[in-house]
Amino acid sequence: MKILIKNGRVIDPGNSINDILDVYIKDNLVEKIGKNLREKGNEDHIIDASGHIVAPGLIDTHAHLREPGYEYKETIATGTMAAARGGFTSIVCMANTDPVNDNKSVTEYIIKKAGLEGYCRVFPCGAITKGLRGEELSEIGEMFEAGIVAVSDDGKSVRNSEVLRKAFEYTKIFNIPVISHCEDHDLSKGYVHEGSVSLLTGLDAVPSIAEELIVNRDIVIAEYVGSHIHLTHISTAGSVDIIANAKKRYQRVTSDTCPHYFTLTDEATLGFDTNTKVNPPLRSKKDVEAIKEGLKNGTIDIIATDHAPHDMTSKDVEYNLASSGISGFETALSLSLSLVHGGVLSIEELIKKFTINPARLLNLPYGEIKEGKTADIIVFNPYMEWVVDKNAFYSKGKNTPFHGWRLKGKNLLTIVDGRIVYRDTHFK
C-alpha cells in the first residue's frame, strides 16, 4: 500500500517539525517526508491535506476496552474503532476486565483479539495486584513477556503501602511504569466532588484530599525506591501542586489528566445527569483552572481519555447507583483543541501531550513521523466545527456529558501501520 499525503501542515513535536510538507507512506513505513514530493502514479491513495494538520497518531495511556467480560459495554473491535475515529493509533487498556488482566493468559487474549479485530494498536496494562485486590503482586514478569507496557490497579489505589512499595521495586526489572490511580479508600465514599455544589445536591461527596493524599504517598514511595511513577487522571489543584514540587527534586514523575477535568466543573452535576458521574469526580472551577495551568507549565505531561464506556442500563438509574465513567475516545482531541483555541497551549504542545510524551512514558516506538519509521499518522482540522451526537459514536458506550455540544476541531483520517483505518465522511 502506498499513500501520499500532500500539502498538509506536518506537526511532529518529537522531531521538531512544523511545516507544510508531503508524506509518502510505503507499506507500513514512512518512506519520505519533504516539500512537493512527486507523485509516482502508483499510489493507492493521494490525500490532499491542504488546510489540515498532519500529525503522528495519538497515543492514549488510559482507556477501558471492557473485553473480556463486559462485551455488552464495549469490545476490542468497537473500542478500537472509536479510538481510530478519535485519532488514536495506540491505546493502553486497563486491567479491570473480567477476568482481571493479572496473568499472561488474559494479556495474550487481549493482544490476540486486538490483532484480529482491532482498528488500532492495543497495549494492555497489567494489574499490579492479583484480582486488583491490593494484596499480592500479579505475575508482572510473565505479563511483560506477553506484552504489557505498564501496570496499574486503576479503579482504585493499592491500599497497602508495603505492597505498593514492592510493585515499584519489582517493576524495575522490566523498566515499565507504575500508573497510579490516586484515591484514598476511606475518604472516597461518595460520588461527586465535595464543595459548593455537593452542598446543594446532597450527594455523598469525595474531598480533593482523597486524591492528594495518595498522589503524595505514591510519589514518596516511588522516590524512595527510585522507580518511575505515572499519576493518572489528575483532577485537583492540590495534586498539580504536589506533582510540580516533586518534579523539582525527582525526575521520574509524570502525570496525565483527561479532557473532562479541564472542560467541566462540578456544576455539571447539579441536574443529576449520570453522564457526569466519573471517578475522580468533576471538580471545582478553581481545580479546572489549576489543571489548565499544570498542562501549560508542563506539570501534566500527557492527556489521556480514561475512555470508560458503559451500557445505558448502568447509567439510566439513580445517581448513586450509576456506573462511573465517560465514553471519551471520540471527543478527546476536539475537547483538547479548545486548549489551543483558548490560548492555554500551542498546537505543538498539545500534540506533544498526545504523542511523543506518552510514547516515551511507555517506551513505544511510535508517536512521531520519521522516515523509516512506522506510519501511524492522522490528518485533522483544528477549526472544523461539528456537533457531538452520542448515537453516532462508534463506541458502544453512549455515556457522554458532551452530547449536543458544538466542538471546534475534528479528526479526519487515521492511518495505522500504513493502512487507512478511519476516514471522515466529509473528508474526500
Added chain:
Amino acid sequence: MDWIRKDLLGIKGLSKEEILFILETAESFKEISLREIKKVPTLRGKTIITLFYEPSTRTRTSFEIAAKRLSADTINISASTSSYVKGETLKDTAKNLESMKPDVIVIRHSMPGAPHMLAGLVDSSVVNGGDGAHEHPTQALLDLFTIKEKKGRVDGLKIVIIGDIIHSRVARSNILALRHFDTDVVCCGPPTMIPPKLEELGVRVEYNMNRAVEDADVIMMLRIQKERGGVSYIPSIREYSTIYGLKATHLERAKKDVIIMHPGPINRGVEITDEVADGPYSVILDQVENGVAVRMGILYLLTGRVS
C-alpha cells in the same frame, strides 16, 4: 399569579413569589380541615400516587389526607410492597406508573436526584417528598407557613437550625427558602455534621449551642440520620445529647416567645428533652397540622397548572 411548573422538585429554583403563592394557597385550604365534613370536590377525578422508597409516617399520610380532602383518588406504593424488591429499576417503575395516567406522583427516595430522574420520565407532575440528603421542599414550605403563622412575619427573625445538618434535606430546603427573606439563620451542630462551605448558602455556623440559641426567635431541631450513617459522625449518642440536645435551660437564652420546631420523627432524650418537646414553646404538632394544608395547596396548584 398563575402556577406554571409541572413539578415541585426542590426549593432551589423557586422564586420568592412562587413560595409566597404556595403559602397563600395553603392558607385558603387550612380551614377545610377544621370543618365537620372535611372534604371539597376540587380534585375529583384526579389520581395521586405516593411512591415511597423510604419509610415515612407523617409525609405520606399528610399527602394522602391532603389529596383525599380534595376528593382525589390516592394510591400508596411503598418499597416493601413494590416491584423494587423484585429488582425493577426506577425507570421501569416510572414508565409503568405513567401508563396508568396518574396526575401527580409524590416520591420519596433515599438517593438525591431520584425525583428529578422520575420527573424527566413521566408527564405526570412529580412532587419531591424527600430525596436523600438533598431536599424536602414540602417540609420547608410547611415550616415557613408555621413560622409566618406563629410570628406574623419571617423578615427580621433569628432562626437556629441544630443537629445533623450534613445529612438533612430538611435543613437544606429550609436554608434555601429562608434565603429569600431578611433572616439571620444560624446552623449549629458538631463540626463533623456541618458540611464544608455551608456559609456559602448565607448562613452562620456556630458550634456552641448556648451562643447559637442566644435571642433566637425560632429553634429548629433535627434528628441524627441513622439511616445515612449519622451515628458514625459522633462518638456516642449520649455525648451528642449532652452537647447538642435541646434542654429547658437553652430556652432561657432565647427570645421570650421562641418557638421550637422539629420535622419529626423526634428522638426523645437525644436531640430534645420531653420537657421541651411537649412544652409551651413547642409547635411541633402545629407543623404537622399545617403540613396537610400546604400539601393541599401544592396538589391544587400542580393539577391546575396553566400549561
